[in-house]
Amino acid sequence: MGDEVYSDLMRELKEGKYVFTGELEPEKAGDVNEPIEMAKELVGMVVACNVTDNPQSFAYVNSMAASYLIQKEAGMECVYQLRCSDRNRMALLSDVLGAGALGLKNILALAGDHVSLGDTKDAKPVFDLDSTTLIKLIRTMVDEGKDLGGNEIHNPPKLHVGGAAAPGAAHLKAEVGKVKRKINAGVEYLQTQVVYYTDVLDKFFNELGKVDVPILVGIFPARTFGQADFFDKYVAGVDVPPDYLEAMRATKAIKDKEKKKEEVDRVNIEFFTGFLEHLKGTPAAGCHMMAVGYPRIIPPLKKLME
Amino acid sequence: MIAQEKKPMEEILGYLEGKQKVVVMGCGGCATFYRTGDTKAVNELAENLTKEGKDVFKIPLPFSIQACEIEKSGVFLEKNRKELENRDAVLVMSCGGGVQVVAEYMDEKMGIAKSVIPANDAIGLVGGGPTHLKETCQSCGMCELGKTAGICPLTACGKGLMNGPCGGVRVDNKCEIDENKDCAWVKIYERMEKLDELDKFTSIRDPHEWSKTKRPRLFEMEEPVKINASAGIGAIKGMMAVTFGPKPKLDE
Numbered sequence: 139m140g141d142e143v144y145s146d147l148m149r150e151l152k153e154g155k156y157v158f159t160g161e162l163e164p165e166k167a168g169d170v171n172e173p174i175e176m177a178k179e180l181v182g183m184v185v186a187c188n189v190t191d192n193p194q195s196f197a198y199v200n201s202m203a204a205s206y207l208i209q210k211e212a213g214m215e216c217v218y219q220l221r222c223s224d225r226n227r228m229a230l231l232s233d234v235l236g237a238g239a240l241g242l243k244n245i246l247a248l249a250g251d252h253v254s255l256g257d258t259k260d261a262k263p264v265f266d267l268d269s270t271t272l273i274k275l276i277r278t279m280v281d282e283g284k285d286l287g288g289n290e291i292h293n294p295p296k297l298h299v300g301g302a303a304a305p306g307a308a309h310l311k312a313e314v315g316k317v318k319r320k321i322n323a324g325v326e327y328l329q330t331q332v333v334y335y336t337d338v339l340d341k342f343f344n345e346l347g348k349v350d351v352p353i354l355v356g357i358f359p360a361r362t363f364g365q366a367d368f369f370d371k372y373v374a375g376v377d378v379p380p381d382y383l384e385a386m387r388a389t390k391a392i393k394d395k396e397k398k399k400e401e402v403d404r405v406n407i408e409f410f411t412g413f414l415e416h417l418k419g420t421p422a423a424g425c426h427m428m429a430v431g432y433p434r435i436i437p438p439l440k441k442l443m444e
Numbered sequence: 445m446i447a448q449e450k451k452p453m454e455e456i457l458g459y460l461e462g463k464q465k466v467v468v469m470g471c472g473g474c475a476t477f478y479r480t481g482d483t484k485a486v487n488e489l490a491e492n493l494t495k496e497g498k499d500v501f502k503i504p505l506p507f508s509i510q511a512c513e514i515e516k517s518g519v520f521l522e523k524n525r526k527e528l529e530n531r532d533a534v535l536v537m538s539c540g541g542g543v544q545v546v547a548e549y550m551d552e553k554m555g556i557a558k559s560v561i562p563a564n565d566a567i568g569l570v571g572g573g574p575t576h577l578k579e580t581c582q583s584c585g586m587c588e589l590g591k592t593a594g595i596c597p598l599t600a601c602g603k604g605l606m607n608g609p610c611g612g613v614r615v616d617n618k619c620e621i622d623e624n625k626d627c628a629w630v631k632i633y634e635r636m637e638k639l640d641e642l643d644k645f646t647s648i649r650d651p652h653e654w655s656k657t658k659r660p661r662l663f664e665m666e667e668p669v670k671i672n673a674s675a676g677i678g679a680i681k682g683m684m685a686v687t688f689g690p691k692p693k694l695d696e
Contacts, residue, residue, distance in 0.1 A: 223603075227651060249603060249605060249610045251612065252612070252621045254621050255620065255621065263603060265603040265605060266651065266652075266654070267651050268605040268606055268607045268608065268610075271648070271649075274648060302611060304613075307613055308613045308614060308615050308616065308617050309609065309630045312629060312633035312645075313611075313613075315633065315645045316607065316609060318646045319607055319646045319648055322646065322647075323648055331611055374613060374620050375613065
């Protein structure tokens with residue numbers, strides 16, 4: 139990792155502060171008004187927000203454009219998610235330069251879901267680079283001011299690169315081998331896929347051993363039963379505990395909107411109290427709260443970490 | 445060999461709209477192995493087209509006479525010149541290679557410009573068998589197997605990642621896009637573990653050199669194999685060896 143610090147997220151991580159990040163999801167729309175409004179609510183609660191790039195391969199507003207507008211309109215630092223699924227190495231390189239020019243300070247480098255899982259199934263999947271080689275490309279651009287061909291970049295972009303890890307991966311040893319590869323490639327921080335089970339997290343940290351890269355653990359307090367159910371059914375490597383899922387399902391029957399909100403919050407706080415208490419004892423450098431469209435849950439969850 | 449499937453009849457009839465007199469040509473190579481261009485397949489397609497009211501002429505190619513090798517298939521085209529001249533379209537039961545070689549030869553060497561239509565969909569360079577086959581190589585021009593314990597990540601990984609596995613591996617180590625396919629990178633890990641080469645797993649493999657795949661790739665043979673009776677005897681010797689040699693262990 140270079141010594142330069144370009145973003146608030148990286149400054150807090152380097153200072154050893156316990157970091158909280160959030161998540162915003164641009165949609166299939168001609169504007170990003172909703173994530174901007176969400177971002178405004180999250181200011182002060184989290185240091186930065188990930189802005190998703192075609193999550194689950196559903197084609198939405200371009201993540202770079204959304205990140206720029208959110209930073210500009212809401213004053214929220216963004217983590218621009220960048221997937222290899224849809225762009226070849228030339229487009230990735232050009233997007234990283236674009237991100238630098240727009241003042242974006244963090245990129246989360248991802249392989250991305252296969253296009254056949256989303257809503258544009260006949261698209262040609264690209265994957266010219268993978269997450270590891272994208273991380274390496276970004277570090278080479280930022281630190282050495284060079285592109286893949288060794289060509290010089292005038293005024294190189296000033297940004298940080300993070301990577302993902304999947305503690306719940308079916309083959310943990312292979313997953314950890316890949317994470318170590320990302321560390322070798324120069325990743326500056328890691329963010330895990332959503333975890334609900336403390337033993338899954340412990341096994342991951344044990345297998346990984348001591349590393350110099352800060353790790354944010356992903357949690358997903360669901361706003362609705364549907365969100366929790368979707369994660370359980372469709373997101374690989376994530377198991378949602380049946381008790382939590384059932385408690386969320388029960389909230390569906392509550393007619394009164396306010397009472398329903400209170401009950402959803404209660405279920406989440408009750409479940410995450412134990413999880414977050416456990417998290418304090420792990421090597422995690424912070425928590426990525428993937429609470430899309432659910433900013434009100436962040437303050438009480440943060441309070442649990444105090 | 446190149447595995448292939450027969451196209452649906454509806455699609456074929458669509459291509460043949462307004463074309464009454466047609467030729468059905470087979471292929472004695474891969475298409476014969478995959479039963480999409482053998483004599484039986486040629487007869488079946490001809491019969492179905494006749495039922496649809498078409499006037500069909502058949503050119504089956506014997507075993508080992510591939511449509512894509514013009515030195516062999518050209519003999520059968522020349523032999524049937526008169527029929528080809530009088531027909532509206534030629535359906536070729538081979539991969540796209542055979543279809544195009546036949547079309548080019550007829551047009552440029554025989555002076556017969558006709559619609560040459562594919563009857564099959566080629567689905568990949570496969571290996572294994574006899575019943576379960578797997579796409580193993582995509583002829584990329586820059587073989588990476590030496591870096592990945594002999595399993596091609598570009599072909600065996602659903603995303604073609606040079607540095608996997610991705611985060612989408614299923615509980616049973618299957619691929620995120622198909623529950624019937626193994627995660628290539630878990631396979632690579634397990635094989636490297638057996639070979640005591642796990643240090644290679646965590647090393648970073650450079651992006652694949654796609655510059656080696658500038659399509660269409662051209663290929664020059666300095667000394668082409670002679671297609672003659674002696675080659676035929678060689679083929680017979682091979683078949684004898686397979687018939688009488690030790691039997692390989694095959695899947696049920």
